[in-house]
Amino acid sequence: MGSAPSASARGLPRRVPGERSDQNQAMSWDYLFVQAANGAVIGVIYAMIAVGVTLIFSILKIVNFAHGDLYMLGGYCAYYIIEYLGVPPLGAMVMSMAALFVGAIVLERLMLTPLYSDATERKDEYGLIVTFGLAYFLRNSAVIAFGPFPLKPPSFIPGVQRFGNLVLTNDRLVAAGVGLLLIAALLYFMKWTIWGQALDAVSQSRDSAAIVGINARRFNSFAFGIGAALAAAAGALVAPIFSLAPDMGVLPNIHAYVIVILGGMGSVPGSIIAGVLLGESESLFTAFFPDPTRAFAYTNAFGVLVLMVVLIFRPQGLFGRRHLRME
Amino acid sequence: MKVARRIAGRWRVVAKLAVLIGAVVVAASQLGGVPARAADPIKVGWVGPLSPPGGYAEGTLMKQAAQLAADEINAKGGVLGRQIQVVFADTRGKPEEGTAAAERLISQEKVVAITGEFHSSVFLAEMEVAHKAGIPIIAVDVWALSITAKGYPEVFRVAPNQALIATKYGDWIAAAGFKNVAFVFEKTDGGQSARDVLLPVLDKHGVKYEAVGADPNSTEFTAQIERFKTKQPPFDFFMTAYSEAGAYPMVSQSHQLGFAPSARTGMGNSGGPAVDPTFWKNVGEAGKYLVTEIVGLPKNAWNDKTKAFVAAYTKKFDHTPSPQAIENYDAMLVLIDAIGRAKSTDGKALIAALEKTDIVLGRGRYTFSTSKDPDWAYHQFMNAPVALIQYDKVGQTAEDAPIIWPRNIADAKYTYLKPGK
Numbered sequence: 247m248g249s250a251p252s253a254s255a256r257g258l259p260r261r262v263p264g265e266r267s268d269q270n271q272a273m274s275w276d277y278l279f280v281q282a283a284n285g286a287v288i289g290v291i292y293a294m295i296a297v298g299v300t301l302i303f304s305i306l307k308i309v310n311f312a313h314g315d316l317y318m319l320g321g322y323c324a325y326y327i328i329e330y331l332g333v334p335p336l337g338a339m340v341m342s343m344a345a346l347f348v349g350a351i352v353l354e355r356l357m358l359t360p361l362y363s364d365a366t367e368r369k370d371e372y373g374l375i376v377t378f379g380l381a382y383f384l385r386n387s388a389v390i391a392f393g394p395f396p397l398k399p400p401s402f403i404p405g406v407q408r409f410g411n412l413v414l415t416n417d418r419l420v421a422a423g424v425g426l427l428l429i430a431a432l433l434y435f436m437k438w439t440i441w442g443q444a445l446d447a448v449s450q451s452r453d454s455a456a457i458v459g460i461n462a463r464r465f466n467s468f469a470f471g472i473g474a475a476l477a478a479a480a481g482a483l484v485a486p487i488f489s490l491a492p493d494m495g496v497l498p499n500i501h502a503y504v505i506v507i508l509g510g511m512g513s514v515p516g517s518i519i520a521g522v523l524l525g526e527s528e529s530l531f532t533a534f535f536p537d538p539t540r541a542f543a544y545t546n547a548f549g550v551l552v553l554m555v556v557l558i559f560r561p562q563g564l565f566g567r568r569h570l571r572m573e
Numbered sequence: 574m575k576v577a578r579r580i581a582g583r584w585r586v587v588a589k590l591a592v593l594i595g596a597v598v599v600a601a602s603q604l605g606g607v608p609a610r611a612a613d614p615i616k617v618g619w620v621g622p623l624s625p626p627g628g629y630a631e632g633t634l635m636k637q638a639a640q641l642a643a644d645e646i647n648a649k650g651g652v653l654g655r656q657i658q659v660v661f662a663d664t665r666g667k668p669e670e671g672t673a674a675a676e677r678l679i680s681q682e683k684v685v686a687i688t689g690e691f692h693s694s695v696f697l698a699e700m701e702v703a704h705k706a707g708i709p710i711i712a713v714d715v716w717a718l719s720i721t722a723k724g725y726p727e728v729f730r731v732a733p734n735q736a737l738i739a740t741k742y743g744d745w746i747a748a749a750g751f752k753n754v755a756f757v758f759e760k761t762d763g764g765q766s767a768r769d770v771l772l773p774v775l776d777k778h779g780v781k782y783e784a785v786g787a788d789p790n791s792t793e794f795t796a797q798i799e800r801f802k803t804k805q806p807p808f809d810f811f812m813t814a815y816s817e818a819g820a821y822p823m824v825s826q827s828h829q830l831g832f833a834p835s836a837r838t839g840m841g842n843s844g845g846p847a848v849d850p851t852f853w854k855n856v857g858e859a860g861k862y863l864v865t866e867i868v869g870l871p872k873n874a875w876n877d878k879t880k881a882f883v884a885a886y887t888k889k890f891d892h893t894p895s896p897q898a899i900e901n902y903d904a905m906l907v908l909i910d911a912i913g914r915a916k917s918t919d920g921k922a923l924i925a926a927l928e929k930t931d932i933v934l935g936r937g938r939y940t941f942s943t944s945k946d947p948d949w950a951y952h953q954f955m956n957a958p959v960a961l962i963q964y965d966k967v968g969q970t971a972e973d974a975p976i977i978w979p980r981n982i983a984d985a986k987y988t989y990l991k992p993g994k
Contacts, residue, residue, distance in 0.1 A: 277803055284795045386624050394623075394630040395851040396818045406829055415829050488792040489855045491818045493625030497790050532796035542797045543760060543786035 280412045281533040282526060287414065287422045289525020291484060293518045294425035295498045296505035297432065298476035304449040304512035305469035306361065308373030313477055313502060314495025315384035320346050320478025321485040321494065322392050325399045335402045336424075339482035343475040350474030351467045353380070358470070362463055381499075388492035396489040399482075421483040428479055429518055432472075436514065445469055449512060501549070508553050510566020520564060527552050614658035615651075615918055617643070617908060618678035618687035619901075620671060620699055621713075626790070627666020628816060631691045631845055631897050635713060636661055637890055638898035639688065642905035645885070652913045659905075660684055666691075668698035675702035675710075685918035686710065688904040691816075691845075691897065693717035693762035703727050707920040709911075709927055711904045714845070714868075714897045717766040722948040727920070729927055729941055731904045733868055733957035734949055735766040741866070742812065742843060743774025745961055745978040749989035751810040751839065754782040755801045757823070758814040759789040759844075767814035767843060783808075787815070792822045798830050808838055816844030821855035828859030836993045841865065841961075848971040850892045857967065862992045864963045864977070868896040869936050871960045872972040873984055879935040883972075893970055903934040928952070963990055 295317060302310045310316075324342040327333050333341060357376050360366045403416035436442040445465055447455040452462045480498075481490075488494065505524055509516025531548040535541035556564065619639050622632035643657045651657055660682045662674035671690070678684045679702060687703055687710040690696040696715040703710035704725045712720055712730040716738060721730050746754060754775060758764040768784055775782050783804070785797060801808055811833040813823055820842055827833050833840035840863055846852065847865035856863075870879055882902055886894040894902075907930055912918060915926035932939050936958055942950045961978035962971060963985070975985035 277799075280799055281796055284799065288793060288795070389624050389629055394633045395849060396630070396821055396855050397851060398821070398855045413830050488822050489818065492629070493790075493818075494792070496626065497792070529796040533800055538783055538800065539785055541785070541800070542757075542791075542794075543788065545796075546788060 276411050277533070278530075279410075281529050283409075283412050283414070285526035285529030286522055287418050287525070288529065289522035290422040290425050291418075291480070291521075292498070292501050292505055292525050293521025294421075294429060294483070295477065295480045296502040296509070296517045296521050297429055297514055298473035298480070299502045299506050300509070300512060300514055300517040301432070301476070302470055302473035303506065304514075305445060306358065306373070306466055308358070308361065308370070308377065309503070309506075310470075310473065311374065311377040311499070312381040312384060313377075313473070314497075314499030315381045315388075316346060316350065316474045316477040316495075317481040317498060318388060318490070318492065318495040319349075319384060319481065320474075321481030321490045322388065322397075323478060324482035325397055325485060325490055328399050335399060335482070335486070338399075339424075339479055342478045342482050346478035347471040347475040351471040353474075354467050354470040358466070359463075362466065381495075385492055385495070392490075392492060394492070396491045398489045399485050401486045402483075415487070417486045421487060424483055425480070428476065429514075432476070433514060441468070497546075500546075504549055504553050507563055508556055510563030513563070513565040516563060516565030524549050524552070612655070614656040615653070615912065616658050616660050616682055616684045617905070618675070618682065618684035619659050619661045619689040620664050620674050620678070620687055620695075621689040621691050622666040622695075623661070623663035624665050627664060627695070628691045628845075629666075630818070630849055630851075631714065631816075631895070632663075634849075634895050634898040635689060635691065635901040638886065638894060638900075638902040639905050641882075641886060641889060642902045642909075646906075646909050652909050653916065653918075657905075657909060664690070664692075664695050664699070666695060668695050671695035671699040672702055675699040679703070679706045679708055684708070685912070685920070686908050686923055688908060689713050689901065690715050693720060693766065696720055697762060700725060700728050709908075709920060709923045711908060711927075713901045713904045715763065717762040718770070718949040719762070719766070720949075721951050721953045724945060724948065724951050726924055726952075729907075729952040729954075731900055731907060731936070731939070731954045731957065733959045734953060735763075735770040736947070736949055737955075737957060738843060738866060738868075738959050739767045739770035739814075740774050741959055741961060741978060742841065743771050743778065743780075745864075745988070746775065746810060746812070747778035747780055748978070748980075749810075749839070752780060753804070753806055753808050754780055754810045754812055755804070755808040755838075756782050756784040756812045756814070757787050757794075757797070758784065759817060759819075760786045761789050761816075763816060763844070764789070764814045771812070771814075787819075789815075789817045790819065792819045794819075794823050794826050795830065798827050798832050802830070802832055808833075811838055811840045812843070813841065814843045816846060818846070820844065820846040821852070824856045824863060825859045828856075834859070834862035834992050836991060839864065839989060839991070845895070845897060848895050850895070853968045861964055861967050862990060864961055864989075865971070867960050867962055867971050868958065869899045870958050871962075871976045871982055871984070873976075874937075874958075874982065876933065876935070876937075878933065882935045893972070896971070899935050903936050903939065906934050907932065907939055965990055 299313045320342045323345050324338040327338040327341050361369050366372055401417050402420040406413050406415045444460045447460055448462050448465045455462055505517055505520040509520030528545045528549050532541050532545050621635050622629050639659055643659045647656045662678055664671040664674050691714050693715040696712050700710055704727050709727050714732050716735045718734055758768045842865050910932050911923050911926035915922040930939050930941055941952050942955045945951045960976045962974040963977050964974050976983045977985050977988055
């Protein structure tokens with residue numbers, strides 16, 4: 247199947263007799279830089295998708311299987327805001343975040359309140375089944391509501407940037423830059439604001455938070471809303487890169503779970519580092535796996551392999567707490 | 574009080590009995606035993622992806638066309654004095670759902686035949702059910718060789734297969750003078766069948782290649798394209814056999830990274846997305862110079878039926894039909910023609926009539942081969958039209974794009990238009 251893998255196909259330029267080896271090495275470093283930079287950018291985008299899952303898990307103690315579909319909804323929402331209201335893409339992203347924030351609070355009130363009732367015995371299973379069902383509902387409804395054909399909103403800033411051999415589209419740079427800003431804003435909010443500290447308190451112990459007067463139910467809704475808003479931002483930011491489709495959330499959802507577990511369930515900084523780690527490992531694996539005919543096909547499997555290796559040594563993930571469950 | 578309670582209790586018993594009897598009657602009518610009456614419609618099954626994770630965009634186009642064909646026939650009085658009713662089943666691109674759909678259509682809906690499907694792997698599952706039941710099944714837009722190569726008498730195919738499509742690509746790649754090809758195929762039955770056919774053709778022509786399998790759900794190809802860019806000597810053609818939504822990001826990313834379509838490296842996509850209605854909205858400038866196939870008649874060879882179909886479809890659905898749409902439209906008409914000639918809806922009679930099909934429709938003159946040499950030829954529409962086109966303008970429709978291959982029907986003077994020329 248195919249020609250034998252050549253040195254150049256492995257990312258190592260073919261040696262020409264008499265050619266200086268340091269030149270080859272420079273080209274190899276250049277190739278490594280290009281792939282690493284691309285991996286970092288896609289890693290930040292992964293992290294941005296995953297951080298909402300982490301936030302919801304750390305507060306509500308459920309794995310939100312519908313997160314990828316909220317991400318899809320956010321992307322479509324921004325698309326239609328641009329199309330019908332003529333709002334610029336970044337403004338549309340903010341409006342989409344607001345719409346998903348409100349929509350998610352309504353969903354949380356309608357579907358997740360049994361999680362907080364003592365009458366619900368199997369809360370983990372309940373959360374899993376409800377969000378799984380919601381994911382299917384949203385995905386299939388999207389085919390009817392938005393149509394089956396992929397759509398693409400206009401670019402944030404058309405064009406590409408070249409740094410030597412590295413070519414990055416402006417849309418990727420905007421996605422990574424805005425993603426980093428949003429993550430930084432989230433970290434600031436969690437660490438330095440009274441509401442963020444209240445959220446952190448709920449994530450550590452709902453009962454203790456209640457004793458000091460924090461309404462845990464209200465913060466559950468708030469956390470679900472923020473998680474959905476972050477998903478909406480991610481969907482709006484990647485739409486000009488990958489196009490919008492009703493099932494666009496499936497693969498990012500899988501990536502998000504890998505990142506959340508890798509980073510440590512409930513750890514926002516862990517998600518960021520794990521996102522970049524996953525982006526880098528996938529990119530570098532595709533770039534340097536010796537068999538060029540199989541490298542790309544095994545990329546997703548490699549991400550999971552990284553996860554398995556980390557979990558062997560750190561079962562709680564890179565930055566996770568040892569025990570997180572709904573009380 | 575006691576009397577009232579007793580009366581209420583009896584009513585409850587009567588109500589339960591009524592529900593039970595009703596359920597038995599409904600079940601009995603579902604399980605058969607109620608012979609079809611002359612006024613009953615003839616039920617035809619349709620299978621295909623209408624929701625994720627399948628190719629629901631193409632499935633929707635096919636469904637629309639199948640319904641249009643049935644509506645037109647019904648408006649003319651139907652067939653055998655009966656109306657045609659199409660029963661649609663969403664298979665979601667999953668073989669197990671295809672099996673369930675085919676079983677439901679045959680055992681519960683009592684369809685006389687089935688058409689449709691966009692995914693080879695799903696059709697391979699569906700045809701096993703049809704084969705066991707002795708019900709004819711017409712493959713509409715599935716290209717894996719194994720479908721007709723199995724030699725099932727119930728299975729017919731109106732689509733071209735990979736031997737007819739990928740061979741054309743291989744011959745064209747050599748004729749256009751490409752020497753070194755990067756090839757990405759989706760890891761599905763259809764994609765792997767494309768690889769199995771294309772690579773020996775490239776070998777025959779002495780064209781070098783590097784074939785890379787890809788997850789059909791992938792949308793991020795940057796690392797792989799960067800790897801292709803390091804190849805020495807450089808790849809001069811980037812061929813993709815990718816029918817899923819990821820085809821659009823692949824074209825966009827390849828163009829943005831300066832790989833293809835470019836003056837140095839041409840690009841082709843096989844699988845269908847490049848002729849879908851939102852292709853240009855997704856790829857923009859990157860789609861210019863892309864080579865793809867159309868599996869309908871080229872515009873310069875359209876007959877009256879093609880023109881009538883395109884007009885009716887465009888009027889009804891407000892967008893031009895894709896080749897998959899006309900494939901499904903014709904498949905329905907082929908089937909209805911067979912029912913009319915067989916004067917029966919019996920499976921064996923229909924299969925015999927389908928084998929004798931000789932009808933001119935929107936994709937030309939339909940006949941089915943009964944030869945098993947080669948094995949994939951059995952019940953294959955051997956003259957299924959396949960032409961390679963190359964977009965030379967942004968926003969161009971597939972019908973208006975220049976045909977570059979095969980040369981006997983080409984309307985472009987060139988075999989390949991190099992970007993920038």
